Amino acid sequence: xxxxxxxxxxxxxxxxxxxxxxxxxxxxxxxxxxxxxxxxxxxxxxxxxxxxxxxxxxxxxxxxxxxxxxxxxxxxxxxxxxxxxxxxxxxxxxxxxxxxxxxxxxxxx
Numbered sequence: 001x002x003x004x005x006x007x008x009x010x011x012x013x014x015x016x017x018x019x020x021x022x023x024x025x026x027x028x029x030x031x032x033x034x035x036x037x038x039x040x041x042x043x044x045x046x047x048x049x050x051x052x053x054x055x056x057x058x059x060x061x062x063x064x065x066x067x068x069x070x071x072x073x074x075x076x077x078x079x080x081x082x083x084x085x086x087x088x089x090x091x092x093x094x095x096x097x098x099x100x101x102x103x104x105x106x107x108x109x
Contacts (some may be wrong), residue, residue: 013056018063023105025053025073027097032081033091047081 013021028050035043054074057063063070081088 008053008056013053014060018066019064019101019104020052021057021060022098022101025050025057026094026102028053029067029077029094029098033085033094044081050077074075086098 028046031046032043032050035046055071057070061089076087076089079087
């Protein structure tokens with residue numbers, strides 16, 4: 001498979017905490033939001049990277065108890081960026097969802 005995050009695909013992703021994983025996914029989602037009106041191609045590439053990171057998160061054994069949330073995250077992101085937004089997501093909702101993960105990582109440094 002042609003991974004966008006090659007070094008992470010080789011197992012490094014599993015070294016990150018769940019909060020670090022979610023913060024990284026959130027960074028890609030933020031990029032997708034910021035580029036959506038400026039450059040559709042860049043926006044789609046960012047959301048593809050986010051979805052790839054979600055797949056790594058799903059495969060990480062330590063996240064087994066969080067699979068329901070992660071799978072729902074994937075479903076709703078795909079709906080928001082590729083389909084009809086039947087879940088009524090918004091840019092603000094995504095920022096509010098990912099902000100606590102990013103904040104937690106910042107206070108740990």
